Amino acid sequence: MLGPVETRSVSPVFVGRAEESGALHDALARSREGEPQALLIGGEAGVGKTRLIEEFATAARRRGAVVALGGCVEIGADGLPFAPFSTALRALRRELPGELAAAAAGQEEELARLLPELGESGTGRRDEDGMARLFELTARLLERVAADHTVVLALEDLHWADASTRHLLAYLFRTLRTGRLVVLATYRSDDIHRRHPLRPLLAELDRLRTVRRLELARFTREEVCRQVAGILAQEPDADRIDAIFERSDGNAFFVEELAVAGLEGCRRGLTDSLRDLLLVRVEGLPEEAQQIARIVAEGGSTVEYRLLAAVARLAEDDLIEALRAAVNASILAPARGGDGYRFRHSLVREAVSDDLLPGERSRLNRRYAEALEADPTLVPADQRAARLASYWYHAHDPAKALPAVLDASVEARHRHAYAEQLRLLERAMELWDATPDAVRSTLRPVDYAEVYPPCGCDPATTALRHLDLLAEAAVAGRLCGERERALKITKRALRLLDDEDDPLRAAWFWIQRSRLVQSLARGDGWKEIATAQDLVRGLPPSEVHAEVLALAAHWSMLHEPGPEALTAAERAVEYARMVSADDIESNARLTLGGLMVDAGQIEAGLTHMYEVRDEVVARSLAAVVGRSHVNLPHALEGLGRSEASVDILREGLRLTGAMGLRVAEAWIWSNLAESLISLGRWDEAAEAAGNAQRRGQTAGPHGSGANSLAFLALARGRVPEAARHLAEGRAAYGPLDPMPQHELPVSCLTIAVAVAEGRLPDARAELARTLESGFPPGTQRYAWPLLLEAATAEADARALPAARDGRAEALDGILKATKRLTTNAPVWLAHESWVRAELQRAEGLSTPDTWSRVVTAFEPLERPYDLARVRYRLAESLLTGGGEDERDRATELLRLTQTVARHLAARPLAESAAALAQRARLPVAPASQPAPAPADPAEALGLTSRERDVLRLVAVGHTNRRIAEELFISPKTASVHVSNILAKLGVSGRGEAAAVAHRLGLFPAESVIPRPAG
Known part of the structure; x- marks a missing residue:
């Protein structure tokens, strides 16, 4: 054939x-x-x-x-x-x-x-x-x-x-x-x-x-010999192998070409240039086959048969005969899985393409472009725009190339191929001046510009401007990671705008610069935002105006929360509504809700945030779904409503996983770790923090996850591990663009680790530095734990003579800070009582009444570890000169403290409680002794809380993959949990494990009804 x-x-x-x-x-x-x-x-x-x-x-x-x-x-x-x-x-x-x-x-x-x-x-x-x-x-x-x-x-x-x-x-x-x-x-x-x-x-x-x-x-010489023998179907002579090996230097393709050239009797006509070697066999083809090879070389890696026919302009029989000759000579080959042709090896294609004359190359590209314009079905739809743009560009026809390149840039944008969009837009800017005005005047922003509306004009009737291309390129560069190029583009645009009276367009470019400066760690971006605000001040409402206000409010919420940020958020919401900018409005309302919560308008602020969450989920607005499931639970956790926070975070994991919102998912894992720590579900919290670090592609989730792991390590007595995680968190955030939500937790952990390592002066220095910076409004969730760490350290060091110098200043600074901090939720009101109690203990004035009030404040809260700590302090104060009733009460408090400490593996707290009981000769089991047999059969079997969850799903017949989906873990982790469960139950299979669970009544009947995955 x-x-x-x-x-x-x-x-x-x-x-x-x-x-x-x-x-x-x-x-x-x-x-x-x-x-x-x-x-x-x-x-x-x-x-x-x-x-x-x-x-x-x-x-x-x-x-x-x-x-x-x-x-x-x-x-x-x-x-x-x-x-x-x-x-x-x-x-x-x-x-x-x-x-x-x-x-x-x-x-x-x-x-x-x-x-x-x-x-x-x-x-x-x-x-x-x-x-x-x-x-x-x-x-x-x-x-x-x-x-x-x-x-x-x-x-x-x-x-x-x-x-x-x-x-x-x-x-x-x-x-x-x-x-x-x-x-x-x-x-x-x-x-x-x-x-x-x-x-x-x-x-x-x-x-x-x-x-x-x-x-x-x-290839070695021996391998070349075997290759040539396979090609020739006979054993070659040694001299021939030596010659081929020497010339090919063991390159398999050149071995093929040399072997075939010798087989076809053209050995004497070969030159020393391997490029010429590649062309010798092409030049041995009939003229029409050579022409087809040149056409295919310029058409791309693969050329469809119908497109090739349109460009070659040969009779079909002649075309097929030319293709047959090229295929028989192993120059061309049918494309894999398609109706087209390609060069059997790209080196031959490159040699043929390089051999084309400049005029010949542009002429072939024009013929490709004309054929494709005449019949767009000649190539796959997803390749059409890019190939037409390339053909016209290499045909050196700016009037045709500019619209085609812009069409291809829009196609790349729709595919989220922002790097290719940027390259195409830069090519469009290169073609801009060479394109006739008559062509440029027909191009419309509505067709090619998306990032912001042209200011003061109708995008359907106004001609596309060079500034529109710069705007598109700036955003494409930022989204594809080419931030340096994007920053240069914004600078170029702002220089051009110096000569124009276009404040909205200039403001838009300034906020792009703000984002780029922050992402490049060149500053905090506020100077650029302030410049944009000055430009839009006094102008009528517009999408640009709303975006500037929304960005200013969000920046202030993260860096300097306060009344001005609240006002900016309110105006951003108002302006976004007036111009129907739904995305900007949703984001601004989230910011507004968070700022309202921080300002004390708790229920009104949460209502805003709940409404936004429900709206964006209903509309599948992916751009805001992730943020709504990060900010709302963050606010709830800041109010001590940890259970509600976890519920929303679990739902957020399901939604962000389904939508592919990996950045938001990492933040959700980090927030989940914080809430699970509060609830005393520490094993789950450690897993969530690890997921935040693995999933996180930005500094925030990685640093926050490291902080959670540092806290857990410290609370469990693993001080070197805590120091290592603290260093990871500090390194993740970096030295620039400080935010209270990043800096204050790191400072709190720095104080705690320094105290644990016996470096009280270093802890005091960190406290002094933090107090000097102050606590901005809305940061009480970070400030109270920090003050508590410092106050507890001073109280614990009261009996140390070496710690006297500097104690008065530290205690005075803590006390003054407590007077300036808000207590807008029961959890922070409880913390205020705790900090004041520790300050009294540092002065030797601690009393059972003081600590009873602290315990009473914590008892209704969802914080078992904190409750255990203050119960320990109450027991300690009761045993100082107390009677028999006080000793009985202290015994019960220490028993409760040890129960929680053992469950959490909080070794320092458990050891402190055991030591206190031993000193007071109370009947409380030492920390090293096992606790009495629990009434819960799952605890008796030694199952952790996560293993209980896994066993519940095993009991209803779920596979490891289904368990992983249900519990937001990997199948491999689920498999490890199942293996541990089988070992603890002493059974050999999942069926036996399910039988044990049912026999012991580990789960109520309704809890083992299968639920939908996710």
Whole structure:
């Protein structure tokens, strides 16, 4: 069918690569155990990366794996956004249509940005989390598909990858934790020069222990001999092998070319240039086949047959005959899984493309562009805009190229491919001056600009301006992480605006600068916000005005909360409503609610926040869903309503997980750790804090998680561990852009760790520094624990002569601070009593009445550890000269204290209570002795609270995966819990464990009714 003689240049024998093949098959075996595998395969062009992947894919399929291949697409110097992932997911959909549809259920609109076949992708306003949400949903899609099928995802030619593809691949390598999945990526190592964009990614992935990197070496002489023998189907003579090995230097592709060149009798016509070697066989084709090769070389990595026919302008029979000649000569090959053609090796394509004359290249690109404009169906829909833009750009026709490039930038924006959008917008700015005015005047902001409305004009009738492109590019740069470029763009725009009277547009660029300055740690961003406020002051309501006010209010809430912040939030809400800016209004109302709570308008503020949460959930407004489930429980925890906070946080985990809001999810985990600590569920809190650190991509969740772990370590007597976590938290926040919600908890822990290590002077110095800075309004939730740590330290050190110097100043500073702090909730009113009681103890004036009032204040609160601590202090005061009734009461208080301390593993408190009981000769078990047998059978079996939760789900027949979804843990963690439960119950299987649970009546009947996952 392909002609009388087909050149065989590929050896049917797979030569060498035993070590690399072994690594790939080992990864496949590991993935079958539910542990995702990530491998990078590098090597110079022609060394055999594709052959290795093909051989492994064939073997993997034989072992039942589903293989999805995707390649990075090069069009001239451009890459297509997410091209290899789109191709691989399309292949996965063909293999597992039902499974992929089920895994994508509910998120088709987002995932359609990668795989258009899933439906229409969303085109609404972008938000800060858009790209992260797409990445997270992609990771979860792959994990779900790979839950029951072994999947190999192979991405080739990473050296051509667009920035969005590189970012997504890095995200997958960092975050994939479950699933029978192998992710491979190949790249040309000889192309990775010092400034190649792939180099930073490779350096980053090298630091990940989960990623294995393989480098393919050239063939040895023996391997070259075996390869040539396979090509020639006979044993070659030694002289010929020596010549081929010397010229090819062991490069597998050049070995093929040299072997075939000799077979075809053109050995004498070869030059010393390997580039010429690649062209010799092309030049041996018939003229029409050579022309087809030149057309395919300029069309991209793969050219569809119908597009090729339109550009070649040959009779169909002549076209097919030319293609047959090129395929028979192993120059071209049919595209994998598609109706098109590609060069069998990209090196040949590059040689043919480099051999084109400048005028010839632009003419071919024009013909491609004209053909595609005439019939857009010639290429896949998700590639159309990018390819048309590239063809017109390389055709050197600015009038045609500018609109096409802008169309492609909009398409990239819709796909959250912000790096490609930025590159295209920069290309549009390059074309701007060369494009005729008549063309530019037809372009409209409504078609190409999204980030803010043109000020004082109708975007449907006004011509697009250069400033509009700068605005789009500034936001695209910020969203794709190119913040330095984005900052330069804002500076350029503001210089242009110096000569124009356009305060709204200037204000918009100033708030972009504020965001960039903060993200680059160049300052706190307030100077830029203040400049924007000055520009909009006195102007009519607008979306820009509302955004400036909302940003000012949010900044003030984090840095300097107070009346001015409250006023700014109220005006932001008012202005946003007047201009129907729903996103800005929702965010401003959340800020307003939080500020109202801090100002003492508790119920009104919470009502605002609850309303926003319900509205954005009902509208699936992802941009605000995450923040609403962070800020509302944060406010509730600040009021001591920890149970209500946990309920909302659990719901937030379900929603952010489903929506792929990874940044918000990390914050939720960190807030959950704080609330669980308050409730005395410390094992769960430690797990939540660890999740915050693992999930967190920003400093806040990582630092907050470290703080929670430091508190737990300190309360459990592990001081070195607490110091290590404290250092992690301090490093996460960094020295710039201080916020009270970050600084005060770190200061509190710094005092506590210093005291635990016997460094009272250092603790006093930290206290003095903090008191000098003061406690801004609304920070009582951080201030009271800090003052308590300092006051307790002074009271504990009262008998130490060395601690006398500086004590009076410290106590005076604490007392003055208590008089300025608010007590807007029962929990902080209780803390005020506690701090004052510790100050009295520091003066030797502690009495049972004082501590009784503190205990009474804490008893109705949801804080078992705090209650145990103040009960211990009350027992201590009762035993100082008390009678028999006081001793009985102290005995009961110490028993309650030890019960809580043992449950929490709070060793220092348990030991203190035991020591006090021993000194007073009270009948309380020492800390080292086991507590009396609990009435609860689960406690008698030694089950932790988390193991109880797991056992409840085992008892109703849930799998580890379902348990993981229900409890927001990984399947691997669920498996560990199940193993521990089986060991503690002394049973061999899940069925026996369920039987024991039912026999002992561990759970009421209604609690073991299966609930929906999540």
